[in-house]
Amino acid sequence: MERALKLKVSKELKYLVEIHGTKTISKKADIAPSTLESMLKESTKLVPNEIWEQTRLNLRMQLDWKVVEDSNLKRTVELLKAVQKNNMSIGICERAGAGKTETYKYYEREFVNVINVECGSQWTRKEFLKKMLRCAGLSPVGNSNRMMEKFIRHVRQMKKPLIIIDQADKLKDHALDLYIDMYNALSGKAGFVLSGADGFKKRIERGLKYGKVGFAELYSRLGQKFIQFGALTLEDVKLMCKANGMDDELTIAETFNKCGGDKRVVRRQIEKYILIKEKAA
Known part of the structure; x- marks a missing residue:
C-alpha cells in the first residue's frame, strides 16, 4: 500500500x-x-x-468517495435513530442500488453501539454467527450455541445497541432463523433492522402464503410490514456528483436521466467522468 x-x-x-x-x-x-x-x-x-x-x-473504509446527506439518507438516519432509541424492530425492503448498504455504513460510522452485518449468499448458520461476532468486535470461536451465548451476553451489556442485518435476502432460511432467536433473547434490549432487496418482501410473502415454518413469526417481529426508500431525485444526484468532483450541470443531468434511480450507476458515471478529466489534464 x-x-x-x-x-x-x-x-x-x-x-x-x-x-x-x-x-x-x-x-x-x-x-x-x-x-x-x-x-x-x-x-x-x-x-x-x-x-x-x-x-x-x-472497517469498510470508503477513502475516495464522499457519502452525501441526500433525502433518503436523512430520512433513514432519523428512522434508525428512533429504532435504536426505542429498541424497535423493523424491516426495510428496497430495490438494489437504492443506497441501503451505503446508508447503514454511514450510520455505523457516525453513531455508537451499532453492529452492522452484510450477509453472504452461501453462509451457513454458523458462518452467520461468526460474522455477527466479528462485526461486534468479538472472537468467533466455539460451537454455534457458545457463539450465540457470547453475542447475546455482549449485546446485553451495550447501551442502546442497534443490530443491522443488511442483505438479509441472501440468507438461507435456516440462517434467517437466527434473527428470530436473537430478537427473542434481546427484545426490549436492542433495536433491529432486517434489510433486503425488493425480492426479500416477496420471499416473506410466499413463505406466509404457503405456511413455511418461522415466516409468520419473522413477519410479526417486523411489525408485519416493510419500509421502503423514496425515489432518487435530481437534487440527490446533484449532491452526489458535486461532492465527488463532477461539477458540469449538463453531465449531471445526463447522469440522472441514465441512472434509473440506481446510486451505483451514478457512482460509475462520476468515476468515469473523473478519469476522463484526469487524462485530459
Missing part, C-alpha cells in the same frame, strides 16, 4: 477513534491496540502493508 493511502487510512482511524474509542476500533479492525496507536501516529513504515489493508477492509 502506498504511503498516501496509508495516510488516508490513518486520518479515517483518527475520526473513528474520536467517536467510538480506541478499544472498539481496535477490536472491529482486529488489530492490537499498540498497532492502532502506531497507525494513528502515521508510522507508515513500522506497520506492515497487510495490516493497513486488513484495517481498511475490516
